[in-house]
Amino acid sequence: EYAVRSAMGMGRVALLRQVSTESLLLALLGGTFGVGLAFGVVKLFKLIAGHAIPRLEAVTAGWAVLAWGLGAAVLAAVFAGVFPALRAFRLDPMEVLKNAGPKGTAGLGERRLLRGVTMVQTALTLALLVGAGLLIRTMVNIAKVPSGYNTGRILTMSVTEVRSYSEWASFHRHALERVSAIPGVQYAAFAWGVPLTGNNWPATLEIEGQPPATKESEKTALPLRAVTEDYFKLMGVAMLGGREFRSSDEGKTANVAIVNQAFADRYFPHANAIGRKIWLNGRDKPATEIVGEVSNGRTDDLTQEASPEIYLSLWQATAFSKHLVIRTAADPRAVLIAVERELRAVDPTAAIENPKTLEQIRDDSLASRTFAMQLLVGFSVVGSVLTLVGIYGLLSLSVASRRRELAIRSAVGAEQKDIRNLIFGEGFRLIASGVLAGIALAIVLSRILRTFLFDVQPSDPTTLIVVGTLFVGVALLACWVPVRRAAKVDPLEALRYE
Known part of the structure; x- marks a missing residue:
């Protein structure tokens, strides 16, 4: 699209203005929704944090925080829109149009960039998942530890006389x-x-x-x-x-x-x-x-x-x-x-204060670990969803960009399983590279959690293997729809414009 507009005489300043306007509009729409969501998130934050953070009841979604969040959203969206435009300015419009094909889809350079971004996203998500897995194992280990005394059906209260x-x-x-x-x-x-x-x-x-x-x-x-x-x-x-x-x-x-x-x-x-x-x-x-x-x-x-x-x-x-x-x-x-x-x-x-069950006291003593676990699990879930959407989108783009290639392969005798294996292999290589990078990153970053861990090492191989295997399995499921779509490409329809 940038190449077409440039070939028709649109200047760089006008193109940047259009891209910035589109990005700003997306940022404002998403940011406005995020501001409304922030109030609910703060309430949820207070609910799960418990006694892990002192004076948490004083935390509110004030205007300063909302302005910072909205500003960050605007900067992120504008950067995401302007960066591809600046990159396109360095390319010859005719070369871009020739490589894009009749459908105007992304070229090899764009797909490489997106693969790199998706791999980084996969690595970061896996690091979060490993951290969450280590903390979950910590809480399971603590639950198995015999305390040496009963905690059930016991009430305590402070009495001063x-x-x-x-x-x-x-x-x-x-x-x-x-x-x-x-x-x-x-x-x-x-x-x-x-x-x-x-x-x-x-x-x-x-x-x-x-x-x-x-x-x-x-x-x-x-x-x-x-x-x-x-x-x-x-x-x-x-x-x-x-x-x-x-x-x-x-x-x-x-x-x-x-x-x-x-x-x-x-x-x-x-x-x-x-x-x-x-x-x-x-x-x-x-x-x-x-x-x-x-x-x-x-x-x-x-x-x-x-x-x-x-x-x-x-x-x-x-x-x-x-x-x-x-x-x-x-x-x-x-x-x-x-x-x-x-x-x-x-x-x-007599002063009678702080009535609590011993089970509540036990939970309070583990509040910091519980909060860290819940926080990492929450971020991991959000990160996983975004990463899976990214993998799905990248493979869908790859299928759309390679329709001509896939059609030619089918025309010269490639079967549907060959096409499926081709796209599936691309997705697997992308996922595997991200997972390997994520495991290396997790081994380094999980040392930060050392003070929260109990009876499990930051580089625990069981956690790394289980988390990595589960993520690969779920990520491969995200590849299934693009793989099926690639296998159903009609050679005659795809080559009609050639």
Whole structure:
């Protein structure tokens, strides 16, 4: 078309003006639709992001963002229209018309350019698909990891009560009595350091029979958690030895602690930890006796192995801000109103905040990984659709441009299967080259996701093979319509103009 207009006397400035106008019109139409779509996308973005992005509720599709997006659409469309026009200016109009044939279809140079663009698009899409596949495998691996404690049918809420010790203890004991009596409640306990909340406090550790550390850098720091009796039953944590906490383990009695198996294995590898004494935050403090050992749990991060932990009796630790943890026989949210009512009955001034199930807390701890996975899956789906459309369009253009060649092949004896294999081979070579480039690109770019991955390597061969094979299979389906169209080319009709 550019060659015809140029041969008829249309100047380059006028041609550029026409191309720019057409591109600008397309950009404005598509951009206007995109602006309307943006509001829905922002809502969807907030829905899937959850707690992965702080202050996400403040994000809106403001005018500045919309203007930037519309401007980007205009620039992209104008560039896509002007670039071919500038390229056409360097060619001889008569040569272009001669190569284009009677139908005015694209020449070999144009098809090569489009093949290059489609190959790059395929490579980028495959890299996105590999990233999404790695994150999907990560989430599957995390789901298989035994946490070491129950997460189902457990309700938590933050309860803050700042009073003297006697009043503090009275509130918590009465609260446990009233909450435990609610129909449907199996266990109730207070805890500072509920799993996956990030709540614990560090303390330095010294062990009986070992020389005290002389330097601050030599001291061992461990996370402390404080719980009431029944906590381990509630959480489904197994007692491996010794005893659980008792309601009598309070401030006036000797300090006691329960350690996990990782603690016992590290600090008492050849001895029984129960009955041994430890000092927390210096030997000038009263010693604490280890009275029990529990199984390990991934309490800080589901992707990390259990580390040594120390549990104290909450009656001795006196944590003013802590969680009330409740295990129910059915949906824990069904007892939320009754629990809050009983707590208010004990003390109307107590601060009750952030009621959540432990499953919600677990999901929140994985929010960043879940969001990254959903984001990559979304971009991968969009990219795949665009790439498949591009492959289909390129092969359709190739068939239209080679109608004369295909007709001659048919006229000299080529069968339909030969024509199909010819076009199918062109599509396969295009897809294969893009996939190979995409795998190489994915191996490089997937290292960016290393911090999000769990129990899978960035260059995991299984993911690369599965994603590559599935994409090739789907892409070959996109080639089927152009291949069938090529096989049905009528030689007489195609050569009528020759």
